[in-house]
Amino acid sequence: MALAYIIIAFVIILLNIGEVPRIVGMILGDAFTPMAGFGAAIGWGVKRGVYSNEAGQGTGPHAAAAANVDHPAQQGLVQSFSIYIDTLLVCSATAFMILITGAYNVHGPESTFLVQNLAETVGANGPAFTQLAIESTMPGVGKLFIAFALFFFAFTTILAYYYIAETNIAYIRRTFKVNGLMFLLKLVLITSVFYGTVKAANLAWAMGDVGVGLMAWLNIVGILIIFFIAKPAIVALKDYEKQQKEGVEEYTFNPVALGIKNADYWEGRYERKTGKKSEAVKKGDSVSAQTQTS
Incomplete structure (x- = not known):
């Protein structure tokens, strides 16, 4: 229409x-x-x-x-x-x-x-x-x-x-x-x-x-x-852009690793997709590297 x-x-x-x-x-x-x-x-x-x-x-x-x-x-x-x-x-x-x-x-x-x-x-x-x-x-x-x-x-x-x-x-x-x-x-x-x-x-x-x-x-x-407290949308966008630059074949999203709380659906989806528990990464580690491993 x-x-x-x-x-x-x-x-x-x-x-x-x-x-x-x-x-x-x-x-x-x-x-x-x-x-x-x-x-x-x-x-x-x-x-x-x-x-x-x-x-x-x-x-x-x-x-x-x-x-x-x-x-x-x-x-x-x-x-x-x-x-x-x-x-x-x-x-x-x-x-x-x-x-x-x-x-x-x-x-x-x-x-x-x-x-x-x-x-x-x-x-x-x-x-x-x-x-x-x-x-x-x-x-x-x-x-x-x-x-x-x-x-x-x-x-x-x-x-x-x-x-x-x-x-x-x-x-x-x-x-x-x-x-x-x-x-x-x-x-x-x-x-x-x-x-x-x-x-x-x-x-x-x-x-x-x-x-x-x-x-x-x-x-x-x-x-x-x-x-002003957490900026979850900005954090998620930066993670997506980072994975884009790295040329990943399939995007993943690990909210815990990004410091985003209460994203229960995405935590469960990440665990089902990668076969590993959604965990926070240590300082200096690559978020996208972790999200691509299973």
């Missing part, structure tokens, strides 16, 4: 190729104004960017933890690359389609408009701008294509967030044995989906902003604490 979306965007850009220099100039010019720094960049860019790539929210590890890789840094690099796919390509494709066709309004204070290219009834918190942008270039395509795109994007989002929530419930139940939590989760999710289909998007965005804000702040505090 993302690929089809990007292709449509490229077609619209090619059909309006003469407008590209002006649009790029507009984006760069507006991005470095004081108002962008204090208003749009923080108020809209950061919030919607976080929705797009989920960086710092703490939701990425749920799916990443289910991946089967030889070294955790491999999946970490994949997760980092996905940010560019989501934000740099998909979000930029949307921006170029809307700006290049002029299918947007810029809302000012007290229900005024700084720029009004569309009717005042067209809401900004929805797909209308993108639909009208595609429709203006490809008549008869815009509404249908965005409807299908939204269906697939929404469907995969619902699946992803349900998987995240179910994983959280399963983790909570390891400590608190409460029956019926999974059923309650399904009921809440189905109710939320139904409610979202019959109500305006403003409430959903507002609730999402509050929820994501709380989640991100808690997660970022945790990341900073762990980063």
